[in-house]
Amino acid sequence: MLWKHRLPSHRLVSVSQCSGQKPGPIGGTMFKRRGAKLATMVLTPVRNKLATAVVRRVEHRSFLQFTHNCEKQAFRKLQKSCVLFKIMDERIREQWDSNAEAFSGLIDGEGTPHHRKILNPCVEVLLGDVVGKKLLDAGSGEGYLARYYAKKGADVTAIDFSQRLIEASEQMSEKEGVTVDYRVDNVCYIESVPNVEFDIVLSNLVLLNVPLLNDAIHEFHRVLKAEGVLVFSIVHPAFNFFGPGSWEMGEKDPKTQRREGLHFKIDRYFEEEEYERYWKTREGEMFPEPISFFHRTLSTYFNSLSSAGFQLLAFAEPQPIDDDPFFDRESRIPFFAVFKAQKI
Numbered sequence: 001m002l003w004k005h006r007l008p009s010h011r012l013v014s015v016s017q018c019s020g021q022k023p024g025p026i027g028g029t030m031f032k033r034r035g036a037k038l039a040t041m042v043l044t045p046v047r048n049k050l051a052t053a054v055v056r057r058v059e060h061r062s063f064l065q066f067t068h069n070c071e072k073q074a075f076r077k078l079q080k081s082c083v084l085f086k087i088m089d090e091r092i093r094e095q096w097d098s099n100a101e102a103f104s105g106l107i108d109g110e111g112t113p114h115h116r117k118i119l120n121p122c123v124e125v126l127l128g129d130v131v132g133k134k135l136l137d138a139g140s141g142e143g144y145l146a147r148y149y150a151k152k153g154a155d156v157t158a159i160d161f162s163q164r165l166i167e168a169s170e171q172m173s174e175k176e177g178v179t180v181d182y183r184v185d186n187v188c189y190i191e192s193v194p195n196v197e198f199d200i201v202l203s204n205l206v207l208l209n210v211p212l213l214n215d216a217i218h219e220f221h222r223v224l225k226a227e228g229v230l231v232f233s234i235v236h237p238a239f240n241f242f243g244p245g246s247w248e249m250g251e252k253d254p255k256t257q258r259r260e261g262l263h264f265k266i267d268r269y270f271e272e273e274e275y276e277r278y279w280k281t282r283e284g285e286m287f288p289e290p291i292s293f294f295h296r297t298l299s300t301y302f303n304s305l306s307s308a309g310f311q312l313l314a315f316a317e318p319q320p321i322d323d324d325p326f327f328d329r330e331s332r333i334p335f336f337a338v339f340k341a342q343k344i
Contacts (some may be wrong), residue, residue: 088211089186091292093161098289100164102281107142109172117327119233119336120145122318123204126231126340130154133199136223138187138216139206143169147178149202159185159192188215193223200224203232205336208240208293211274213300217308224343230310236317236337237298239264255325264333272296301339310341 096103106112111120123145131153137146140158142165150156150173158180160166166182173180183192187203187210201220210216220230250260276290305312317334320327329335 085212089161089188092209092211095289095291096160096162097164099279099287099291100162100168102279102285102287103165104142104168106279106281107144108282109142109144111144113326114330114335117320117322117324118318118330119204119338121321122316122336122338123202123231123233126314126316126338127200127202127229130200134197135200135202136193136198138190138201138203138220139209140169140182141165141204141206143172143180143182145202145204146180146182147173147176150178150180154200157181157183157193157198159183159187159190161186187219188212190219190223195222196225197223198225199228201228201230201232203230205233205235207232207301208234208237208296209291211292211294213294213296214304214307217304217310221308221310221343226343228343229313230305230341230343231338233336233338234301235293236334237296237301238266238269239333239335240293240295253325260328264329270297272300298337301337305339305341309344311344312339312341314338314340316340 107115110116127149130149133154135149135154135156137143137149137156137158140146140160143158143160146156146158146169158166158169159182160169161184163184166184169180170182173182185192187206201224203216203220207213207216220232224230253260273295275293275295277293278290279287281287302312316338318336318338319334320331323331
C-alpha cells in the first residue's frame, strides 16, 4: 500500500537522476524530513515509467510538509506542474472515476444512514438560512447536498474533479428538476471560480481525501466574500477507522446485523499519513478501487484554518439524532467532526 508506512531515508530519491532529466529553468528544490537524507524534487514533467514508479515511493509527508511551508504565491501556482503533486492528483482522480458508479449507488440520492441520521442535520444547523445565498459545494461527489440546498433556495455551484461523478450529478439534477451549476474542478486549485464569489463554501467529507489541505483551505478563503462562511466535515481523526484506529469487535447483533463494538483502539494518532481503504456497496460488494484517506490531527485542521485567515465560529462532534440501536457505536464516540469558520 503506497505511503502507508514510513520509508527509510535511502528510499528518498533524486527524481532528476532517476528520470534522466536535468533541472529546467525552474530547477530542483531540496527537502528533507528529520533524520533523512536530502532529496531533490524537480518541477518538470515525468517522461518515463521508471521515474513515475520511483516518485510514487517518495514519502508523501515530506512533500506535504515542504509545500505547506512555502508561502510564496509563485510556488503555489507552480504546484500544479510539480511531478509529485501531479502523480498523486491523477492517482486519486482515477480512484474516484473508477468508483463513481459504486459511490453513487451507495449515496443513492440522499446519503447513507450515517449521513442522514448523524452528519447532515448538524451541517444544516451550522449553515443556517441559505435562501438567496451563493453556495459552493466543494467536492460535491454525487451531488446530493448540492441538490438539497438548491431546493432550499441557495444559488449552488458544485465542483468535483471526477468527471464521472459530475456526469452522475447532472443526471440526478435533471431527474429531480433542480438547477445546479456543476463544474469539473479541483479543490486544491479552483480554476473555474474567481476571487470573492461566494457567501458560503460547503465541503462535506472531502478534506480527508485531499493531499494538500492548506491549499484547499486557502482556495476556500479566496473564493469567499468578506465575512463569508466555510462549513466542512471530516471523519473524526481521533476515532478514524479509515486510518490508524480500529474497533475491537464482538459478535453480530441479530437485530441490527452489525457486530458489537467492544471498544475503540486509538493508535498512531500523531502520524499524519495516507491510508487506502476499500469501501463496500449497499449489497456488500467491494468498490473497484481503494480510496485514499489522509489522516491528520485535529490541531492540523485548526491551524490550517487560522493560517489561511479564518476565524473559528463553531466545532461540532454530532451524535445520532435518535436512539437507534444500529448506531450504538456512533453514540459512544464521535464518528464525524464539523467545523464552521468565517473569513476575516
